Amino acid sequence: MAAIPNPRGRSGADRSAAGPASVSPSTAPQSTFQLRIVMPDTATLPTGSANMPNSGKGKRAGNVRRPGNTLPAPGPSFRRLEPTPELLGQLRAESQRLESATPEEIIAWGVENYAPYFTMATAFGPEGCVILLMLAKIAPETYTFNLETGYQFRETLELRDRIAEKFGIEVDLLEPELSVAEYELLHDGPLYQTNPDQCCFDRKIKPLERAAQVMHAWMSGIRRDQSPDRARAAIVGWDKKFGLVKISPLANWTKKDVWKRITDEGIPYNPLHDQGFPSIGCWPCTRAVAEGETDDRAGRWSGNKKNECGLHTVEQDGSGI
Numbered sequence: 486m487a488a489i490p491n492p493r494g495r496s497g498a499d500r501s502a503a504g505p506a507s508v509s510p511s512t513a514p515q516s517t518f519q520l521r522i523v524m525p526d527t528a529t530l531p532t533g534s535a536n537m538p539n540s541g542k543g544k545r546a547g548n549v550r551r552p553g554n555t556l557p558a559p560g561p562s563f564r565r566l567e568p569t570p571e572l573l574g575q576l577r578a579e580s581q582r583l584e585s586a587t588p589e590e591i592i593a594w595g596v597e598n599y600a601p602y603f604t605m606a607t608a609f610g611p612e613g614c615v616i617l618l619m620l621a622k623i624a625p626e627t628y629t630f631n632l633e634t635g636y637q638f639r640e641t642l643e644l645r646d647r648i649a650e651k652f653g654i655e656v657d658l659l660e661p662e663l664s665v666a667e668y669e670l671l672h673d674g675p676l677y678q679t680n681p682d683q684c685c686f687d688r689k690i691k692p693l694e695r696a697a698q699v700m701h702a703w704m705s706g707i708r709r710d711q712s713p714d715r716a717r718a719a720i721v722g723w724d725k726k727f728g729l730v731k732i733s734p735l736a737n738w739t740k741k742d743v744w745k746r747i748t749d750e751g752i753p754y755n756p757l758h759d760q761g762f763p764s765i766g767c768w769p770c771t772r773a774v775a776e777g778e779t780d781d782r783a784g785r786w787s788g789n790k791k792n793e794c795g796l797h798t799v800e801q802d803g804s805g806i
């Protein structure tokens with residue numbers, strides 16, 4: 486394989502910055518389930534404003550926070566990658582070559598070339614859970630994070646803990662500068678109601694930019710069959726928006742592939758998927774899909790032309806923006 490040279494090397498010291506070892510996922514029990522699409526259950530949908538920071542929608546039982554791994558602080562020799570013509574050419578060639586690779590091979594390639602400046606952002610969707618379990622086998626020391634906007638469903642945060650307990654991967658909860666209460670006070674109310682783009686920018690994009698400052702590559706669980714925009718996603722590309730190599734190991738997988746792996750390996754998943762939520766984001770901007778709605782993302786920012794939070798928009802050439 487004509488691997489892209491790792492510009493900062495992969496010293497033992499680099500790897501020693503790693504987190505805890507994982508429990509072997511081979512111990513995962515088998516489980517079976519049926520994904521049901523049901524009419525929206527208004528009982529599960531939020532009713533109050535997030536002005537009520539204790540409204541409970543995003544709070545875990547007992548409001549317990551487990552210590553996760555934390556955003557690494559690279560040494561003084563760390564330099565961010567520059568999108569030189571040479572690097573972009575190498576990424577294009579590798580992306581082409583990896584088209585026929587398995588997700589595990591793609592992840593291993595990312596680890597080989599970019600760890601420890603290699604990370605993964607996850608919202609704990611089915612794809613993210615599958616990748617986390619692959620990481621638990623390949624490189625459990627990888628720094629992984631969730632953009633904890635303060636508006637996530639309790640079930641999502643609990644899933645983070647279930648994954649940590651079962652597979653030993655502690656996903657960091659990367660938070661915005663302001664708490665929900667501070668943010669809503671600043672904007673005279675919940676901004677997701679009036680300006681969701683700004684809300685996503687402040688509570689998702691900015692924290693991701695913080696992580697990008699100390700990374701060379703990030704991995705996401707996007708699939709090409711999720712949306713026309715994502716259909717152009719490269720396996721490996723340059724993410725202009727965040728200045729990172731972006732790796733999408735499941736780009737060629739289908740939804741069926743993802744759920745088969747979840748079933749086969751007993752991977753924990755968000756119980757809201759069994760309640761009509763095929764795609765889950767923040768509770769104020771997510772609803773269950775109705776019967777007959779075939780677009781999995783129909784419940785995201787429903788009634789608004791917005792359909793992406795800005796993390797995974799893809800340019801015509803397949804690179805991220």
Ligand code: SF4
Pocket residue numbers: 634636676677680681682684685686688689766767768769770794
């Ligand atoms: Fe805000 Fe909604 Fe974006 Fe979450 S998804 S950050 S609540 S606008």
